[in-house]
Amino acid sequence: DAKTTQPNSMESNEEEPVHLPCNHSTISGTDYIHWYRQLPSQGPEYVIHGLTSNVNNRMASLAIAEDRKSSTLILHRATLRDAAVYYCILDNYGQNFVFGPGTRLSVLP
């Protein structure tokens, strides 16, 4: 399975932007990059995904490096409700998602 590496934890102040990095140096040409987040004691929820181009939605933006070996999830203005574990996942044809330990984001008031 294609692997991703993320920092174990990050901190942000409320109302400030947050950049969550993900390295995926072994990504293949057909791998989609997915981001999910998991609030305490809940199931993960979808945040965003992309293939090559940067993507925006109402929750976040996804910036994908030109060589696709890394990506960054951007929360434009962190709120206390954004405190969660964020997972970066590669999705290749016919393979299942691999949820690593993710990045635990703390948001300080």
Next chain:
Amino acid sequence: DGGITQSPKYLFRKEGQNVTLSCEQNLNHDAMYWYRQDPGQGLRLIYYSQIVNDFQKGDIAEGYSVSREKKESFPLTVTSAQKNPTAFYLCASSYMAGGFTDTQYFGPGTRLTVL
């Protein structure tokens, strides 16, 4: 409302007993999944099913069994053969788009404690 339901939210069982966790979806999704999560860890895939009456083992299938008799339902049985069953169990479903896994939608989870 469309979504995935899991029941119960909390479950306690004695060691050596089999227990079945329920997962139902009304999203008309083809694929369904069971994951296990231990404290501070990511999710690990137990079983998945892409079509009715068919399912495949994930990374940690030993000690678990599933069935997929209906598109909407994918129950998981934790058997007495599972050495350390206490965990948070998550069910998910998704469309299958040309072989790629589309967005997975997760249920609220069942926290199983074996005493």
